[in-house]
Amino acid sequence: xTLLVVGSIALDSVETPFGETADxxxxxxxxxxxxxxxxxxxxxxxxxxxxxxxxxLERLARRGIDLGGVERIQGESFRWKGKYSYDLQNRxxxxxxxxxxxxxxxxxxxxxxxxxxxxxxNIDPELQLGVLDQIHDPLLVACDTMNYWIQSKRDVLLExxxxxxVLLVNDAEARxxxxxxNIYRAARWILKHGPRYIVIKQGEYxxxxxxxxxxxxxxxxxxxxxxxxxxxxxxxxxxxxxHLARTQDVSHENLRRAMVVGSAMGSFAVERFxxxxxxxxxxxxxxxxxxxxxxxxxxxxxxxxEGQGWP
Ligand code: AMP
Numbered sequence: 001x002t003l004l005v006v007g008s009i010a011l012d013s014v015e016t017p018f019g020e021t022a023d024x025x026x027x028x029x030x031x032x033x034x035x036x037x038x039x040x041x042x043x044x045x046x047x048x049x050x051x052x053x054x055x056x057l058e059r060l061a062r063r064g065i066d067l068g069g070v071e072r073i074q075g076e077s078f079r080w081k082g083k084y085s086y087d088l089q090n091r092x093x094x095x096x097x098x099x100x101x102x103x104x105x106x107x108x109x110x111x112x113x114x115x116x117x118x119x120x121x122n123i124d125p126e127l128q129l130g131v132l133d134q135i136h137d138p139l140l141v142a143c144d145t146m147n148y149w150i151q152s153k154r155d156v157l158l159e160x161x162x163x164x165x166v167l168l169v170n171d172a173e174a175r176x177x178x179x180x181x182n183i184y185r186a187a188r189w190i191l192k193h194g195p196r197y198i199v200i201k202q203g204e205y206x207x208x209x210x211x212x213x214x215x216x217x218x219x220x221x222x223x224x225x226x227x228x229x230x231x232x233x234x235x236x237x238x239x240x241x242x243h244l245a246r247t248q249d250v251s252h253e254n255l256r257r258a259m260v261v262g263s264a265m266g267s268f269a270v271e272r273f274x275x276x277x278x279x280x281x282x283x284x285x286x287x288x289x290x291x292x293x294x295x296x297x298x299x300x301x302x303x304x305x306e307g308q309g310w311p
Pocket of ligand 1: 232
């Protein structure tokens with residue numbers, strides 16, 4: 001089943017304690033589609049300026065990313081520059097040059113309007129609503145947002161949430177949106193405002209899925225080398241949505257698997273700068289990492305069986 005992403009296509013310059021990169025492929029739609037396309041084909045809607053290294057995107061097209069919705073217009077591409085603290089926990093945005101992204105009005109090509117799985121990357125919630133108006137009959141809509149929109153377009157965002165099945169945000173965003181510091185209460189608050197599920201990402205502490213049918217937690221993969229956390233959230237979303245689109249199953253059990261696939265893809269994203277780690281990544285490596293998660297959390301409950309008393 002078709003999977004569509006609408007989001008930023010950027011040139012990222014990132015400084016970490018381990019190195020730096022300039023004008024590397026980035027943006028939510030890029031991280032999402034590069035990670036997701038290893039699992040299921042992805043259709044992309046976005047905008048780039050005349051200075052974008054488009055041939056690098058075209059190379060990605062060969063592996064199942066349909067760029068039919070990427071507009072190329074005169075002007076500068078969106079550029080984002082960030083710097084991470086020593087422990088990679090904090091990120092400072094040094095520069096955001098919107099360029100052609102400032103006037104982005106997503107136009108969904110006719111051929112993409114039957115998309116059944118839709119991911120609305122972090123853009124103005126008014127534009128996210130405009131995307132939904134162009135999609136005929138989506139089965140599962142997921143979206144992301146950020147502090148800026150939560151603060152400046154709260155009412156539109158709340159209107160959007162009523163039309164969304166899954167909200168994927170980080171813990172700070174969940175707290176800001178709900179006004180509650182406790183993430184589980186924040187999740188309840190968000191579920192009352194529309195989405196059937198909320199995924200709260202907590203960086204190196206993992207991610208939690210909350211829905212009416214229960215709560216599921218997936219750890220972050222215990223990596224000894226983390227290079228650049230940029231895009232981990234979008235790669236997570238790419239893995240999560242691509243798994244659901246590939247399996248055509250939105251049951252709670254399968255959403256749990258999607259969480260693990262998402263966490264696996266997020267863990268690959270941070271092992272290199274930009275989207276480099278996905279270049280040579282094989283299906284076997286992805287499957288092995290997914291299996292490794294089950295080993296991380298598996299334990300024998302037999303000694304604690306009911307009626308046995310404390311072992
Ligand atoms: P994440 O690390 O998951 O927050 O995603 C980082 C990506 O978001 C980078 O590749 C940036 O290019 C992109 N980005 C940064 N700021 C914005 C923004 N205001 N709107 C859309 N995308 C952004």
